[in-house]
Amino acid sequence: MGTLNVRTDEAMETALEKLAGxxxxxxxxxxxxxxRTYKEKLLEQAKADSERLEADPDDKAEMLAIQRFMGVAE
Incomplete structure (x- = not known):
């Protein structure tokens, strides 16, 4: 496991204090x-992918590949 050093400012210290609590x-x-931020980014990407696929419903191969990747299709 790695170590990360981060410079903080007053706003960051306040946020860290609350989250640490x-x-x-x-x-x-x-x-x-x-x-949490990473999860939000993944969800945003999934939503964008979904919207793109809805715009082109004939692209069933890509939709099936995504479903397989997510484990909801065989």
Whole structure:
């Protein structure tokens, strides 16, 4: 496991303090924030992909590939 050093400002310190109160430590707060942000990005991408596929419903091969990747189709 790696280590990350981050410079903080007053706003970051306030956010870290609040999140650490909820998640136990500053490290856990940072892990939570990074993973939550990453999850949000993945969901945004999935939504964009879905909208793109809805615009072109004839692209069934790509839709099936995505479903297989997600484990909802065989």
């Amino acid at each position: 909820e998640h136990g430590t500053r490290s856990e707060a940072v892990r939570y924030a990074v993973l």
